[in-house]
Amino acid sequence: MEARRALAHAVEQLAASPAIDHWQRGRERIEAEDLLDYVLGEEPEPGDEVSGANVRRFQALVARRVTGEPIAFIKGYAEFRGLELIARPGVFVQRDSSEFLAEQAIRRLRGRKHPVHVDLATGGGAIALAVANEAPGTEVWGVDLADDAVRLARRNANAFELEASFRVGDLFGGLPARLRGSVDVITLHPPYVPVGELGDLPGEIRDWEPTHTLTDHSADGMRLITRTVSESPRWLRSSGWLLIEVSPDRARDVKRAFAAGGFRDVRSTKGGELQVTRVIVGRRPR
Ligand SMILES: C[S@@+](CC[C@H](N)C(=O)[O-])C[C@H]1O[C@@H](n2cnc3c(N)ncnc32)[C@H](O)[C@@H]1O
Numbered sequence: 001m002e003a004r005r006a007l008a009h010a011v012e013q014l015a016a017s018p019a020i021d022h023w024q025r026g027r028e029r030i031e032a033e034d035l036l037d038y039v040l041g042e043e044p045e046p047g048d049e050v051s052g053a054n055v056r057r058f059q060a061l062v063a064r065r066v067t068g069e070p071i072a073f074i075k076g077y078a079e080f081r082g083l084e085l086i087a088r089p090g091v092f093v094q095r096d097s098s099e100f101l102a103e104q105a106i107r108r109l110r111g112r113k114h115p116v117h118v119d120l121a122t123g124g125g126a127i128a129l130a131v132a133n134e135a136p137g138t139e140v141w142g143v144d145l146a147d148d149a150v151r152l153a154r155r156n157a158n159a160f161e162l163e164a165s166f167r168v169g170d171l172f173g174g175l176p177a178r179l180r181g182s183v184d185v186i187t188l189h190p191p192y193v194p195v196g197e198l199g200d201l202p203g204e205i206r207d208w209e210p211t212h213t214l215t216d217h218s219a220d221g222m223r224l225i226t227r228t229v230s231e232s233p234r235w236l237r238s239s240g241w242l243l244i245e246v247s248p249d250r251a252r253d254v255k256r257a258f259a260a261g262g263f264r265d266v267r268s269t270k271g272g273e274l275q276v277t278r279v280i281v282g283r284r285p286r
Contacts, residue, residue, distance in 0.1 A: 001049070001050055001052075001055050002046070002047055002048065002049060002050070003036065003044040003045065003046055003047070003048045003049075003050050004046040004047065006036065006050050006055055006058060006059075007029070007032050007033065007036060007046075010028075010032035010035070010036070010058070010059070010062045011028045011029050011032050013062055013063075013066055014028035014031060014032060014062065014065060014066065015028045017065075017066040017067075017068070018203075019066065019067055019068030019203045019204055019207075020065070020066070020068060020202075020204055021202030021203075021204055021205070023202075031065060031071055032062065034071060034075075035058060035061045035062060035065065035071070035074070035075075036050075036058055038061070038075050039054050039057050039058045039061065040054060061074055068203050068204040068207060068208065069204075069208065070087075070093055070204060070208055072087035072093040073087055073088070073089055073093070073208070075087075076088075078093055078094065080094050080096075080098070080099060080102075080126040080129075080130060081099050081102055081103075081130040081133070081134065082133075083126075083129060083130065083133060083156075083160055085124055085125070085126055085129065085156045086124070086152060086155055086156055086159065087124065088124075088148075088152060089208065090148050090210060091123055091124050091146070091148055091149045091152045091210075091213075092123040092124070092149070092209055092210070092213035093124070093209070094123060094124060094126035094127070095189075096272065097245070097272045098126060098127055098189050098245060099130070099272065100245075100269075100271035100272040100279060101127055101187055101189055101243060101245040101279050102126070102127045102130035102131060102134075102187075103271070104243050104269065104271075104279050104281065105117060105127065105131055105135075105185045105187050105243055106130070106131055106134045106135045108184065108185050108241050108243075109131065109135040109138050109184055109185055110135050112184050114137075114139070115135065115137065115138045115139070115184045115185070116138070116139045116141075116179065116182055116183045116184050116185075116237075117131050117135070117138050117139070117140050117141070117183070117184065117185045117186075117187070118141045118142075118143070118172075118175065118179070118183050118185075118186045118187070118235065119131070119140070119141070119142040119143070119186075119187045119188075120143055120171055120172070120186060120187070120188040120190075120228060121143070121144055121145070121171075121188055121189065121190050121191070121224070122142030122143060122144045122149065122150075122153055122166065123144060123149050123152075123153070123189075123213065124149060124152045124153050124156055125142050125149075125152070125153025125154075125156050125157060125164065125166060126156075127142075127187050127189065128140050128141070128142035128153065128164045128166070129153070129156055129157060129160065129162050129164060131164075131187075132157070132162040132163055132164045133160065133162055140163065140164040140165070141164070141165050141166075141167070141175060141179070142164060142165070142166045142167070143166070143167050143168075143169045143171065143172065143173070143174045143175060144166070144168065144169075145168070145169070145170055145212065146168075146210075146212065146213075147168045150166045150167065150168045153166040154166050171224070171227060171228065171231060172231055172234075172235060175235070179235060180234055180235055181234070181235070181236070181237060182235075182237055183235045183236050183237060183240055184236075184237055184239070184240050184241070185240065185241050185243065186228070186232050186235065186236065186240070186241070186242045186243065187243045187244075187245075188224075188225070188228050188242075188243070188244045188245070189244075189245040190216065190224045190225055190228070190244065190246075191212065191213055191214050191215050191216050191221075191224065192215070192216070192221040192222070192224070192225060192246055192247070192250055193214045193215045193221050194215070194218070194219055194220055194221040195215050195217050195218060195219060195221070196219065197221075198211065198214065198215055201214065220253070221250065222253060222254075222257065225244060225246070225254055225257060226257055228242070228244065229242070229257045229258060229260075229261040229263070230261060232284070233261070233262075233284050233285055236284040237284070238284060238286070239283065239284070240283070240284050241281055241282065241283055241284075242258070242263065242281070242282055242283075242284070243279050243280070243281050244258075244279065244280045245278070245279050246278055246280065247278065248278050250278075251268045251278040251280060252268075254268075254278075254280045255267075255268050255280050258280055258282040259282075261282075261285065262285030262286075263282030263283060263284070263285055264282065264283040264284070264285065264286070265281070265282060265283045266280070266281070266282040267280070267281050267282075268280050269281055
């Protein structure tokens with residue numbers, strides 16, 4: 001079968017799936033191409049013949065995606081700033097949007113003397129590992145409440161031979177006390193969905209991402225963020241930054257929390273390919 005035909009059929013099936021969140025125009029084609037490239041190990045030309053065995057493999061993967069299974073679990077990895085990080089059910093799959101959060105951290109760490117970065121709620125370690133990769137010389141720490149997340153982050157670090165330490169802990173709980181007052185950048189991409197809104201999430205998120213990765217179980221989804229804003233100054237250097245990624249509709253509340261906590265130079269920055277990611281940034285209060 002020609003690649004073009006195999007793709008067209010897959011796009012139709014993906015577009016008809018009620019389990020997939022069709023929020024982005026053309027997403028079905030991007031995903032179908034991604035899966036076909038994965039099967040073939042390269043990007044085919046539209047007129048290329050795909051062997052019967054490969055068409056069957058491709059269709060089997062498309063059938064899994066039609067049930068809502070995230071592409072990252074089907075392939076077993078997801079790329080983040082050039083790193084192909086292992087993805088496993090049970091641990092939140094990092095979003096492309098967080099590449100902007102990592103970029104903001106890297107920019108603030110480069111050029112500092114003995115820089116220290118802490119990635120809170122690190123999940124599989126994507127943000128911490130991007131920093132370790134792109135701001136060499138940085139002492140990188142990642143903390144997560146879930147031990148399967150920390151195990152995966154360590155596996156990812158080993159796979160790329162990146163220097164980063166991962167700890168199980170509640171927020172700053174797993175960090176050595178000697179880091180107090182010496183951290184240059186803290187990043188957080190938290191669970192921030194208000195507990196009452198969990199049911200509104202698309203099935204492919206609700207059914208595949210564990211609840212503790214989506215919500216902190218508070219009514220407004222601000223509990224972990226508020227705690228971070230109030231506990232960060234103790235860990236930051238006087239010139240240090242706190243960076244928190246949230247969805248655009250939460251940005252104003254988070255900005256307000258930074259201001260109420262006395263943070264300086266507070267801004268809501270916007271970036272990523274679709275220019276929708278919001279990263280709220282602020283310097284440690286004096
Ligand atoms: C939205 S996921 C983000 C993971 C990672 N930062 C990323 O962007 O891929 C939120 C993460 O917060 C972790 N988490 C939830 N409550 C926590 C807490 N109190 N302390 C540390 N981590 C927590 C969850 O286990 C989950 O891995």
